[in-house]
Structures are given as structure tokens and as C-alpha cells.
Amino acid sequence: MKKLKYTFTLMALFYSCLSSAQFNTITPTIPKKSENPKVSEKSNIADPVQQKKSKKSWKQVLNITRKVDLKNETEGSTNLLISQIDSLKTLIKEYSSVKEVRKNEFKKLKDSLMLQAHNRVEKTEQTSKKQKFSTTYNLVDEPAAYFSKIVMPLNNKITVTSSYGTRTHPIFGTKKIHNGIDLKARFESVYSVLDGIVTATGWDSKGGGNFIKVKHFDRFETSYLHLSEIYYRAGEQVKAGFIIGKSGNSGNSTGPHLHFSVKEFGQIINPSHFLNDLIKVNNLIAKHYEH
Incomplete structure (x- = not known):
């Protein structure tokens, strides 16, 4: 009897469980009341804050x-x-x-x-x-004939006995311009200083005696006075070093000598300066062109 009673009870429980499992979606679950009401209140207060935080x-x-x-x-x-x-x-x-x-x-x-x-x-x-x-x-090699040979009017040493400029005339005793220089020469050969053409010869009525004039390169004109002899006539060509006359004592002269004067472009210049320039040029030519 007891076994039958236990069997009946188990079957009743089984069917009860089946019925509750089939309808649990409809039947709301009633939460159990908390035995500690303070804990429940705290959880109810905290839930809305957490929901607020999680809610966007x-x-x-x-x-x-x-x-x-x-x-x-x-x-x-x-x-x-x-x-x-x-x-x-x-x-x-x-x-x-x-x-x-x-x-x-x-x-x-x-x-x-x-x-x-x-x-x-x-x-x-x-x-x-x-x-x-x-x-x-070295200078440019030019033919020697290109340059005119330069010589002095006298072959011996050039000695000036009366210089260029104002002087007292040895005969008349008056002051007068001496337009040339007097060179010591006692009946010696007189030479043309440069190539040129004889422009005039004759007798100088102003006291120069026998004279000869030579034009050089249309620039200079040299004059030789108080000559004893003249060897060329006007218009004839002469070369530097040609003997054109002989010194003497003709005209107003106190003794044999050579009066030598120079003009440049028609103006009288100092003959001593002219001869010194000729000497410088002659030395340059001798140094560079004649060997």
C-alpha cells in the first residue's frame, strides 16, 4: 500500500512540473520579498542611476x-x-x-x-x-738707309767760342743778338749735318761773309757762315757728311772760325741744343742699328 501511495505521489509531481513548464511564458513570476528591506531599497535607488548612465x-x-x-x-x-x-x-x-x-x-x-x-x-x-x-x-729691324746719317759740322772736337743769345759784338762793341754759335775752326772742312737740299749760297752783306744754307726734311735749315770756300750751289742735294765748304775769316770776323745757326719751321733756335739732340739720336742709332 505504501509503494502504491509513493508511486501515485511521484506521478502527480511529474505532471505538475510538466504543466508549469508549458505555461511559464504566460504566468508571471512573482519575485520573492527580500528579507532585508534596506538592501532592497538601496538596489531600487541605484538601478535608475545605472540605467541613466547606460542610457544614451x-x-x-x-x-x-x-x-x-x-x-x-x-x-x-x-x-x-x-x-x-x-x-x-x-x-x-x-x-x-x-x-x-x-x-x-x-x-x-x-x-x-x-x-x-x-x-x-x-x-x-x-x-x-x-x-x-x-x-x-731689340728694335724693329729696318734698313740702315732709312735713317739719315748724322754728323757734326766739323770733324774735330766741337768748341764753342761765342754762344747763342745777347752778346757784345767783338768789332762794334754794341749789344746784339747772336743768332748762332761760333765754333773754333781754322780753315777746316765743313760738313752737312743731315741729308738735305742746298737752298742758298753767296755773300752775306750783313757781315756773315761767304755762306751756304741747307734745308733738311722741310723742317730744319742750317746755315754755315764766314767760309773761305763753297762747294755746292742752290738746288743741289747733299748727304749727311758731305763736305759743303771750308771754314775761314770772310765778312765781319776777328779770326778764322765757323758761325753755325739753325732755324726750325722758320724760327731761330739754339744751335747748341740742336747739336746735342743730334748727338743723342746718333748714339741711339749707333747702339741699335750699327754693329
């Missing part, structure tokens, strides 16, 4: 930016940009200072190079000047 706003869901957020974001971006600009300005300033330093260094280097080049040019010029003064060159 519709602006966040729709991704809508508020003006305040936009302003804050703009200010943050502006501050960042200003910071970057300041950094860029600092870099530019540093670069400018470095660039200025490099520029000054480059200028110093350039000035140094220019100074070196200037010194080098100066040294070169000084060397070339030294070479110019120390180096001798």
Missing part, C-alpha cells in the same frame, strides 16, 4: 554636435594652430639668424677671396713692371 541621449545617437561642444572644439583647434604658428615663427627666426650668420660668413669669405685676388694681381703687375724695367728688347 538622442543627440548622441543621432551624432548631433552642440554649439558649446563646437565652440570648445574650435577654441581647442585655434589654440593648437596658434601654438603651431608660434613654433613655426620660432623656427623661422632661428633659421633667419643661422642664415644671417652664414651670409656674413659667406661675405667674409668672398671679401677674403677678393683681397687675395687683388694681392695676386698687384704682385703680378709689380712682377711685370720689374720685368719691363729689367727686360731689354
Whole structure:
């Protein structure tokens, strides 16, 4: 009897469980009352806060930016940009200072190079000047006939007995311009000093006695006075060194000598200067063209 009673009880429980399992979606579950009401109250207070935290706003869901957020974001971006600009300005300033330093260094280097080049040019010029003064060159080789031979009017040593300029006349005793020089010559051969053409011969009525005049290169005219003999006539050509006469004592003269005078382009010049210039030219020709 007891076994039958237990079996019946188990079957009843089984069917009871089946019925409760099939309708648990419809039958609400009644939560058990908490034995500790304080804990329950705290849980009821805390749940809404947690739900609020977990619950998103519709602006966040729709991704809508508020003006305040936009302003804050703009200010943050502006501050960042200003910071970057300041950094860029600092870099530019540093670069400018470095660039200025490099520029000054480059200028110093350039000035140094220019100074070196200037010194080098100066040294070169000084060397070339030294070479110019120390180096001798041969003149252009020209035929010797191109230059007129130069001789003195007398073969012996030239001695001036009366110079060019104002003097007291040895016969008349008056002061007068002496337009030539008197050379010591005692009946000696007289030579043409340069190539030329005889322009005049004869007797000088003003006291010069026998004379002969020779024109040279349409520039100079030499005159030879107080001659004892004349060997050429007007119009004849003579060469330098040709004997054109003989010194003497004709005209107003206190003794045998040669009066020698020179004109350049028709103007009387100092014969001593003329002869000295001839001597210089003659020495140059002898040095460079005659060997």
C-alpha cells in the first residue's frame, strides 16, 4: 500500500512540473520579498542611476554636435594652430639668424677671396713692371738707309767760342743778338749735318761773309757762315757728311772760325741744343742699328 501511495505521489509531481513548464511564458513570476528591506531599497535607488548612465541621449545617437561642444572644439583647434604658428615663427627666426650668420660668413669669405685676388694681381703687375724695367728688347729691324746719317759740322772736337743769345759784338762793341754759335775752326772742312737740299749760297752783306744754307726734311735749315770756300750751289742735294765748304775769316770776323745757326719751321733756335739732340739720336742709332 505504501509503494502504491509513493508511486501515485511521484506521478502527480511529474505532471505538475510538466504543466508549469508549458505555461511559464504566460504566468508571471512573482519575485520573492527580500528579507532585508534596506538592501532592497538601496538596489531600487541605484538601478535608475545605472540605467541613466547606460542610457544614451538622442543627440548622441543621432551624432548631433552642440554649439558649446563646437565652440570648445574650435577654441581647442585655434589654440593648437596658434601654438603651431608660434613654433613655426620660432623656427623661422632661428633659421633667419643661422642664415644671417652664414651670409656674413659667406661675405667674409668672398671679401677674403677678393683681397687675395687683388694681392695676386698687384704682385703680378709689380712682377711685370720689374720685368719691363729689367727686360731689354731689340728694335724693329729696318734698313740702315732709312735713317739719315748724322754728323757734326766739323770733324774735330766741337768748341764753342761765342754762344747763342745777347752778346757784345767783338768789332762794334754794341749789344746784339747772336743768332748762332761760333765754333773754333781754322780753315777746316765743313760738313752737312743731315741729308738735305742746298737752298742758298753767296755773300752775306750783313757781315756773315761767304755762306751756304741747307734745308733738311722741310723742317730744319742750317746755315754755315764766314767760309773761305763753297762747294755746292742752290738746288743741289747733299748727304749727311758731305763736305759743303771750308771754314775761314770772310765778312765781319776777328779770326778764322765757323758761325753755325739753325732755324726750325722758320724760327731761330739754339744751335747748341740742336747739336746735342743730334748727338743723342746718333748714339741711339749707333747702339741699335750699327754693329
